Amino acid sequence: MIVATAGHVDHGKTSLVRALTGIDTDRLPEERRRGMTIEPGFAHADLGGPEPVAFVDVPGHERFVRHMLVGVSAADFALLVVAADDGPMAQTLEHLAVLDLLDLAQGAVALTKIDRVAPARLDEVRIQIDRLLGATSLHGVPVFPLSNVTGEGAAALRTHLAAAQRAMPARDGGHHFRFAIDRHFTRPGAGPVVTGAALAGCVRTNDELVVAPSGSTVRVRGLQVHGREAASAHAGQRCALNLAPAGAARLMLERGDWLVAPALQAPTRRIDVALRWLAGAPRPLDAEATLQLHLGATMRTARAVPLSTRRFEPGASGLAQLVLDLPVSALHGDRFVLRDAAAQQIVGGGRVLDPFAVARGRARPDRLADLAVLAQADAAGALAQLLATHPEGVEWPPFALARNLDRDAWRSWPGAVDLTAVTHERGLRLLALGAWQALQARIVQALGAAHAEHPDSAGLAEAALLQAVGSHANNALRRAALRAQLRSGAVVRDGFVLRLPSHQARLQPEDEALLARVVAIMEPFGLRPPPPGELAPLLELDLQATAAFLRRAAALGHLVQVANNRFFLPPTIHALGEVARACAAAAPEGRFDARSFRDRSGIGRNLTIQLLEFFDRCGITRYAGGRRTIALTGEP
Secondary structure, eight states: OEEEOOOOOOOOOOOOOOHSSSSOOOOOOOHHHHSOOSSSSSEEEOOOOOSOOOEEOOOOOOOOOOOOHHHHTTTTTEEEEETTTOOOOHHHHHHHHHHHHHTOOOEEEEEEEEGGSSSHHHHHHHHHHHHHEEEEEEEEOOOEEEETTTTTHHHHHHHHHHHHHHOOOOOTTTTTOEEEEEEEEEETTTTEEEEEEEEEEEEEOOEEEEEETEEEEEEEEEEEETTTSEEEETTTTTEEEEESSSSSSSOOOTTTTTOOOOOGGGEEEEEEEEEEEEOOOOOBOOOOOEEEEETEEEEEEEEEESSSSOOTTTOOEEEEEEEEEEEEETTTOOEEEETTTTTTEEEEEEEEEEOOSSSSSSSHHHHHHHHHTTTTTOHHHOOOHHHHHOOOOOHHHHHHHHTTTTTTTGGGGGGGGGGEEEETTEEEEEEEEEHHHEEEEEEEHHHHHHHHHHHHHBBBBBHHHHHOOOTTTTHHHHHHHHHHHHHHHEEEEEEEEEOOOOOOOOHHHHHHHHHHHHOOOOOOOOOSSSOOOHHHHHOOOEEEHHHHHHHHHHHSSSSSSEETTTTEOHHHHHHHHHHHHHHHHHHHOOOOOOHHOOOOOOOOHHHHHHHHHHHHHTTSSSEEEEEEEEOOOOOO
């Protein structure tokens, strides 16, 4: 359990931590000279629980609110300190607002300096505290009268903290590791050391981690938990990690960086959030507002854009998007605080809903409805609701990444038997089983309708079939459904077109006879069939009639038109596709050029360019940087 202090300057936070732990958290010479905490300080104490309790002592002066935000960001338990003689002061209110925005519900109030006041004053301050806490996440927490001079009340508070630690549910250690860096330094003979809080997962010596958002890779040389060497650390602990750079480059670290498992390295600059704009904010929130975002130990400049309304009046809550000046590492559920730097005031905060927010259509009704679903803490429930309103399914990798879930986490969820996972070229999509079956059925229906309308057509080209299925379905999903139908035999590939197994094209007798003559003439030419100008005299037709028939036959799928004056037999296109695959297999990283295709096929440069551009248009190859790769494995 991590306990963070909060409260006005000189109300006894540091003295209280020292009384509870025996550790003076003011480590800087300036702090000791001025008698005032400037940087967050750290201590720990064995209170009889399964492991020591960590304490974070935060600065109380208004000039160091940014440092205070670093200290409380990962706390499990808030210890609000109020001096009995002063009562609640300016930073008491500001710190309490921060704790409320961070939704810290576990806590207690330490009413210090009781040795300085009369009992009546204690009663008066307790009434003030109850009034302050009433509308916050800490309402109803116990108040412990204390004296750091005499030690009175410390034992009762210590007992309460021990009970709170025992009652606190353990953080889920099954997620990927995530660690917020709040301090870094170099230790002679050891190298870079970082301290902070483990928010998720577990780390062990020799683990490889990523510094987020920069992306540098490091290895954990060693670690300490509460000042002692340890083999591992887990979520809910403060620890220190001794790091070694994975490469030769010098390791650059900053407060606010994260150490994450490689799977979590996904920096973002656009975050959709549930936002609460404080009643005491100096002005409404509109799309032009530029604020300081505090998330974990990270600080960024953010433009806050209201989504659910044009602007937030003080005291309002709703959906908003934060557009950041620099990338940040954020996940679903992360709590944050917004500060108006000009006014030097905390103005709002909330919770991350989608760390990978969209830029276009961000305020559309369907998007706002999705964000309302994503507000659920229960990942299984949120996914089920999204699938109910999205027949095309949900991309699982970004959903799982946003919530720090394993790839197969969904398989153990209630209702998993009614889901299907569809692997496609760019990822994995989950959708309701009924929606998946309906999509496959639409493929068969679209082909059946095409056969009925054009009985003389051999079938539909893939692009035409996918378009006929419906543009509302995700394209990668439609391709996956088509592959499933091909594997099952419900759809067959006939050269360069697709058809139902029962369909046979019925050409008019004269066209069928002419097509047979075209095939008989073209076949002996192999991979380089004659153009219309050479084919016309062989068919004993004029060029215009020959070209018209070739175009009509290509439109019906009996031939393949590669360019304006180039027509191929479907088996020839298939053979040339195999040539492209052979070129890719022989090329470094599967990237081949036009020369290698020309040399392997022997068809000449101009025809090579026409064919490869045709393959690009059909999605068989992908062109980039003067070379091509095979984009698909099953076509033509």
